Amino acid sequence: xxxxxxxxxxxxxxxxxxxxxxxxxxxxxxxxxxxxxxxxxxxxxxxxxxxxxxxxxxxxxxxxxxxxxxxxxxxxxxxxxxxxxxxxxxxxxxxxxxxxxxxxxxxxxx
Amino acid sequence: xxxxxxxxxxxxxxxxxxxxxxxxxxxxxxxxxxxxxxxxxxxxxxxxxxxxxxxxxxxxxxxxxxxxxxxxxxxxxxxxxxxxxxxxxxxxxxxxxxxxxxxxxxxxxxxxxxxxxxxxxxxxxxxxxxxxxxxxxxxxxxxxxxxxxxxxxxxxxxxxxxxxx
Numbered sequence: 713x714x715x716x717x718x719x720x721x722x723x724x725x726x727x728x729x730x731x732x733x734x735x736x737x738x739x740x741x742x743x744x745x746x747x748x749x750x751x752x753x754x755x756x757x758x759x760x761x762x763x764x765x766x767x768x769x770x771x772x773x774x775x776x777x778x779x780x781x782x783x784x785x786x787x788x789x790x791x792x793x794x795x796x797x798x799x800x801x802x803x804x805x806x807x808x809x810x811x812x813x814x815x816x817x818x819x820x821x822x
Numbered sequence: 823x824x825x826x827x828x829x830x831x832x833x834x835x836x837x838x839x840x841x842x843x844x845x846x847x848x849x850x851x852x853x854x855x856x857x858x859x860x861x862x863x864x865x866x867x868x869x870x871x872x873x874x875x876x877x878x879x880x881x882x883x884x885x886x887x888x889x890x891x892x893x894x895x896x897x898x899x900x901x902x903x904x905x906x907x908x909x910x911x912x913x914x915x916x917x918x919x920x921x922x923x924x925x926x927x928x929x930x931x932x933x934x935x936x937x938x939x940x941x942x943x944x945x946x947x948x949x950x951x952x953x954x955x956x957x958x959x960x961x962x963x964x965x966x967x968x969x970x971x972x973x974x975x976x977x978x979x980x981x982x983x984x985x986x987x
Contacts, residue, residue: 714875728898728902729907731902731906733900734905734906735901735904735905738905738908738910739905739912740910740912741914743914743916743943743945743957744912744914744959746957747901747906747943747944747957747959748901749896750892750937750938750943751898751901751938752901752905753900754904754938755894755895755897755898756892756898772841772842772843772939775839775840775842776839776842778839779836779840781840781902785938786934789934789935789937789938789944790934790935792943793933793934793937793943793944793945793980795944796943796944796957797946800945800946804917806914807914808917822863
């Protein structure tokens with residue numbers, strides 16, 4: 713029974729990872745791509761790791777999967793933030809149909 | 823000193839979880855390694871150590887985890903829908919929101935939570951004035967107050983009880 717639940721978690725995780733990669737190809741600019749890749753790939757990978765934990769139980773490898781989830785949740789938004797800030801600072805433009813860019817306005821004022 | 827003890831305990835717990843074998847050799851090496859790390863880098867791990875002594879903060883943190891996970895799940899379904907939809911229904915832009923949080927840890931947690939929740943990604947933080955610049959995949963409000971209400975408020979109230987006051 714617990715194995716089936718674990719495999720369901722792994723399947724859901726694979727789906728979200730797939731959507732994340734699809735977003736990386738389909739979306740127009742670097743910021744939108746970061747949105748898709750950060751969110752979907754964080755949850756997808758966490759879901760796969762949680763499924764592995766359910767199948768393995770509280771053994772050495774199962775607990776390592778849980779720790780990996782924790783570190784992934786802590787580090788992936790930080791790297792996305794660093795990439796987005798670096799891209800904007802080095803002059804990567806937003807998609808031409810973007811609605812508003814307050815960051816650019818405020819940086820020009822300074 | 824208190825900061826070093828907290829780092830020692832956290833390091834030792836992480837080491838024990840990574841090994842998951844409670845014989846004396848692992849514990850011995852773990853104590854030596856975490857004591858060394860705590861001695862070398864413990865000074866700048868936590869600045870306001872009194873925060874660790876209030877039990878209510880831990881309870882609010884436990885409440886924060888399910889709220890955050892629920893928002894995270896909604897975010898994923900939302901982004902997945904936008905990516906799979908043939909017309910790509912996105913109206914992206916960078917908006918500015920205001921936060922009343924002051925401490926570094928609280929703002930870091932807020933920025934990370936915003937990054938992992940529906941359609942928002944923190945681009946930059948202005949800690950002095952309390953502004954966050956957020957890339958929003960579907961801009962609903964352009965002015966600061968309404969965007970703040972939509973993006974920041976649900977986390978801000980909880981984070982304030984965990985890290986400030």
